[in-house]
Amino acid sequence: MATNPSGPDELSGKEQPFVTHLIELRDRLVRAAIAVGLVFGALCLWPGPAGLYDLLAAPLVANLPKGATLIATNVISPFVVPLKITLMAAFLVALPVVLYQMWAFVAPGLYTHEKKLVLPLVISSTLLFLMGVAFCYFFVFGQVFAFIQSFAPKSITAAPDIEAYLSFVLTMFIAFGAAFEVPVVVVVLARMNLVSIQKLKEFRSYFVVLAFIIAAIITPPDVVSQLALAIPMCLLYEVGIWAARIFIKHTQAPGEESTPAA
Secondary structure: OOOOOOOOOHHHHHHHHHHHHHHHHHHHHHHHHHHHHHHHHHHHHOOHHHHHHHHHHHHHHOOOOOOOOOEOOOOOHHHHHHHHHHHHHHHHHOHHHHHHHHHHHHHHHOOHHHHHHHHHHHHHHHHHHHHHHHHHHHHHHHHHHHHHHHOOOOOOOOOOEHHHHHHHHHHHHHHHHHHOOHHHHHHHHHHOOOOOHHHHHHOHHHHHHHHHHHHHHHOOOOHHHHHHHHHHHHHHHHHHHHHHHHHHHHOOOOOHHHOOOO
16 A cells, blocks of 8 residues: 655654653653752761761750660661661752752643743742741750650650651651641632632631641640641641732733633
8 A cells, every 4th residue: 555655644743742751751850860869979978877867866865864865676777767867858958959850841831821820839839848847847846855755754764766756757747848838728729719718718717626636636646746736737827818819810811810700
């Protein structure tokens, strides 16, 4: 059967763009991984995995009885746990590069008003998550450990396991980092017309109750950590309502101004 050399190549027309996107995605992922690897190598040189773990354990060690230290119940824990912390720290330090690679991959396919919508959300969500982690480390840990130790009987010598402490720290970091994303969630719900600003205001009292319930579930059973999580969530909910008004106004698509609000 004769072929038409001038006819469209369906295989090339459909698969080539897809393959091109895959190649670009691979390159972006490789660049992000290289950034994390370079930071990981730098952190291994200084301050080193052991130094990073000492820094992470400082809030707990400062509130332990005099002479008490953390212990390792697993043979390889003194080697593996500091490396995990170093990798986690490397990812956080290299996070701007990782997010830039993600943004550079998706940005060409977005309209101008969509770029105005996505980029501020990516930046703000990253900053809020890091703020939640910093708030947990610099304020919450010290208060929680001091509160717990004040109730410990004198006959008990605290010697926490380093793996258990790492698990506790990661849980708390994720909890507070996610809790600080409340404004982003509120803005997205309002911008997508799923909930109106007025409905968000009316839901304010219910959110206060919900915030304390969430704090009671995901934090240790002490009053300090529960209040330290619930109160910022309530304040950030108000920030989200305020930010939603501004965000909706400046991220409307062409012609959307004439569309009645939900």
